[in-house]
Amino acid sequence: MTILPxxxxxxxxxxxxxxxxxxxxxxxxFRTRSGVVNAxxxxxxxxxxxxxxxxxxxxxxxxxxxxxxxxxxxxSPPAEITGGKIWFEGxxxxxxxxxxxxxxxxxxxxxxxxxxxxxxxxxxxxxxxIGEMFRAHRGTSxxxxxxxxxxxxxxxxxxxxxxxxxxYPHQFSGGMRQRVMIAMAIALDPRILIADEPTTALDVTVQxxxxxxxxxxxxxxxxxxxxxxxxxxxxNEVADNVAVMYAGRIVERxxxxxxxxxxxxxxxxxxxSSVPQVESDGGxxxxxxxxxxxxxxxxxxxxxxxxxxxxxxxxxxxxxxDCAGDVPPLRLVVPGxxxxxxYSEEVLGV
Amino acid sequence: xxxxxxxxxQHDEVQAGTTTGLAAPSVDVTSSRQNSLWSDAWGxxxxxxxxxxxxVLGVIFVSMALFPSLFARGVDPRDCDLANSxxxxxxxHWLGFDQQGCDYLANVVYxxxxxxxxxxLxxLxxLLLGVVVGAIxxxxxxxxxxxxxxxxxxxxxxxxxxxxxxxxxxGPSTGLPVISERGPGAVAVALAAFGWMTAMRLVRSQVIAVxxxxxxxxxxxxxxxxxxxxVRHILPNAVAPVLVYATxxxxxxxxxxxxxxxxxxxxQPPAISWGLQIAQGQSLLRTAPHLVLFxxxxxxxxVMAFILMGDALRDALDPRQRS
Numbered sequence: 076m077t078i079l080p081x082x083x084x085x086x087x088x089x090x091x092x093x094x095x096x097x098x099x100x101x102x103x104x105f106r107t108r109s110g111v112v113n114a115x116x117x118x119x120x121x122x123x124x125x126x127x128x129x130x131x132x133x134x135x136x137x138x139x140x141x142x143x144x145x146x147x148x149x150x151s152p153p154a155e156i157t158g159g160k161i162w163f164e165g166x167x168x169x170x171x172x173x174x175x176x177x178x179x180x181x182x183x184x185x186x187x188x189x190x191x192x193x194x195x196x197x198x199x200x201x202x203x204x205i206g207e208m209f210r211a212h213r214g215t216s217x218x219x220x221x222x223x224x225x226x227x228x229x230x231x232x233x234x235x236x237x238x239x240x241x242x243y244p245h246q247f248s249g250g251m252r253q254r255v256m257i258a259m260a261i262a263l264d265p266r267i268l269i270a271d272e273p274t275t276a277l278d279v280t281v282q283x284x285x286x287x288x289x290x291x292x293x294x295x296x297x298x299x300x301x302x303x304x305x306x307x308x309x310x311n312e313v314a315d316n317v318a319v320m321y322a323g324r325i326v327e328r329x330x331x332x333x334x335x336x337x338x339x340x341x342x343x344x345x346x347x348s349s350v351p352q353v354e355s356d357g358g359x360x361x362x363x364x365x366x367x368x369x370x371x372x373x374x375x376x377x378x379x380x381x382x383x384x385x386x387x388x389x390x391x392x393x394x395x396x397d398c399a400g401d402v403p404p405l406r407l408v409v410p411g412x413x414x415x416x417x418y419s420e421e422v423l424g425v
Numbered sequence: 426x427x428x429x430x431x432x433x434x435q436h437d438e439v440q441a442g443t444t445t446g447l448a449a450p451s452v453d454v455t456s457s458r459q460n461s462l463w464s465d466a467w468g469x470x471x472x473x474x475x476x477x478x479x480x481v482l483g484v485i486f487v488s489m490a491l492f493p494s495l496f497a498r499g500v501d502p503r504d505c506d507l508a509n510s511x512x513x514x515x516x517x518h519w520l521g522f523d524q525q526g527c528d529y530l531a532n533v534v535y536x537x538x539x540x541x542x543x544x545x546l547x548x549l550x551x552l553l554l555g556v557v558v559g560a561i562x563x564x565x566x567x568x569x570x571x572x573x574x575x576x577x578x579x580x581x582x583x584x585x586x587x588x589x590x591x592x593x594x595x596g597p598s599t600g601l602p603v604i605s606e607r608g609p610g611a612v613a614v615a616l617a618a619f620g621w622m623t624a625m626r627l628v629r630s631q632v633i634a635v636x637x638x639x640x641x642x643x644x645x646x647x648x649x650x651x652x653x654x655x656v657r658h659i660l661p662n663a664v665a666p667v668l669v670y671a672t673x674x675x676x677x678x679x680x681x682x683x684x685x686x687x688x689x690x691x692x693q694p695p696a697i698s699w700g701l702q703i704a705q706g707q708s709l710l711r712t713a714p715h716l717v718l719f720x721x722x723x724x725x726x727x728v729m730a731f732i733l734m735g736d737a738l739r740d741a742l743d744p745r746q747r748s
Binding site: 148150177178181182186190196197199207208211212256259260 | 639642643644645646647649657661
């Protein structure tokens with residue numbers, strides 16, 4: 076088995092200036108009693124100021140784990156970051172001392188979670204929890220922190236903020252709770268906001284409101300937004316660029332319009348054709364066959380090859396490009412588009 | 426419709442999940458059903474006869490400890506007349522007299538203060554040790570947890586009364602501040618030193634459970650320090666079972682104090698305590714049984730009051746116990 080050398084990541088998308096966040100070849104594994112689970116296997120991406128990068132992938136593709144690695148909140152053990160660099164403001168977060176890493180969280184990089192109810196502490200009022208950001212990081216007085224909490228609640232469009240500041244999380248609806256989370260996350264004007272499936276627990280109309288809010292906040296502050304999701308609709312609406320993950324690797328990335336209109340990887344292609352289309356009438360959905368990969372025994376070669384309709388094995392394959400034996404590197408296929416498939420050109424039809 | 430009725434209606438709607446009155450554009454039915462842990466518990470407690478029995482008894486004994494002269498009908502427990510030695514109960518002296526001819530009602534009433542003081546101080550000690558050690562063990566885990574848990578196991582191997590007995594026996598010769606004087610403080614310290622392990626285990630397991638909750642991960646993602654996470658986010662969500670345990674333990678420690686005093690290592694005369702009264706009364710059991718009977722009854726009632734309250738509280742805080 077030969078592994079082709081990975082070419083240096085080419086600039087892509089709109090990234091002209093120095094990126095805010097630069098993730099290089101990140102590896103995360105979980106050491107469990109029943110073996111090593113390779114959750115993230117060499118993920119690289121950059122995020123520019125004001126950019127929205129969607130990380131798209133099914134459950135277990137490593138999208139949340141890579142975000143938690145950036146935040147430094149992986150539970151270790153069992154999780155272990157075994158390689159890679161995460162550059163933020165000229166420093167590699169992974170080599171920073173724990174205390175300095177903590178100081179980045181909040182004012183530097185902040186995160187919102189899928190389930191806002193369980194992410195808010197049930198014993199404190201929401202005003203207290205938002206104000207806690209100022210008290211913990213800036214030593215603001217209790218009274219002033221409450222005032223700032225009301226301002227933030229206004230900013231995330233929670234109606235009657237001054238009256239609701241003393242309410243508890245369980246007294247809010249799902250969408251309002253997510254707004255409270257967002258208020259906490261943006262309290263210290265972070266440069267980067269990581270949103271880990273922020274709308275998955277919400278119904279569709281509320282989803283749209285929350286995404287609009289995130290977009291507006293981004294426009295005001297110029298923060299970079301990493302949007303982790305498996306919802307193709309959300310990606311299409313708000314993201315600039317998209318990185319598709321499979322089995323802990325990025326298999327394709329490019330601008331949302333490009334990737335969605337003409338996928339360059341068979342997995343992305345499969346995702347697109349498994350989405351119901353409003354325009355098409357009554358045809359059957361085309362699912363991706365087979366099972367998601369077992370991360371403690373990732374298939375050799377291209378991890379997608381057992382499910383791939385375009386795989387070429389043995390004699391069918393071009394030399395050095397056997398789908399079952401050679402790992403396809405993430406390479407520039409056409410300008411602005413990278414894909415990790417030996418036969419990307421064929422998929423793209425160029 | 427009065428304001429109260431309106432509130433009740435609103436409350437019923439919330440209960441039924443049919444409300445539309447939330448100020449939010451989206452209404453989440455599940456959210457309105459979740460009352461806070463404590464308001465639910467209070468609703469349950471209010472209807473519990475066991476709780477009210479314990480609470481009424483508890484209030485009586487606490488006020489006895491705070492204002493003994495009221496309950497002793499103004500009699501000084503140390504105002505004795507040997508002519509009345511071992512006198513039986515009468516209309517003027519409800520509980521009779523002890524061997525020294527002191528009014529026994531006054532003595533029994535004045536004994537409440539020491540018993541409750543030792544019970545409460547002892548439990549505060551148990552809570553302090555248990556919460557601090559348990560929180561550190563549960564939060565940091567790994568080696569820290571192993572070492573602290575094994576230390577707790579070592580203390581477990583020593584029975585509470587035996588350990589406290591040894592400590593109080595050698596106490597006076599150590600010259601240490603509290604433990605060398607045979608006062609309520611020394612007894613409380615001795616009891617706390619050998620009674621903190623269950624509280625520690627409770628806190629430890631709760632901390633481990635709460636530690637993996639999403640809001641702790643969220644707090645970490647927002648840059649909260651370890652100390653802040655532990656004190657602000659984990660402990661307030663982990664103390665409920667420990668409070669129940671503490672209430673029950675007050676009763677247990679009051680009984681343990683009486684035992685130690687009876688064995689001669691607790692409080693010493695001229696201190697007034699139920700343990701001392703029972704110890705002094707036992708030799709006269711055949712001629713004056715009331716000297717053992719009355720302090721025993723009141724001791725039992727006090728212990729029972731706290732255990733009943735603790736039991737009711739545990740049932741109220743545990744949703745699975747609700748009918």
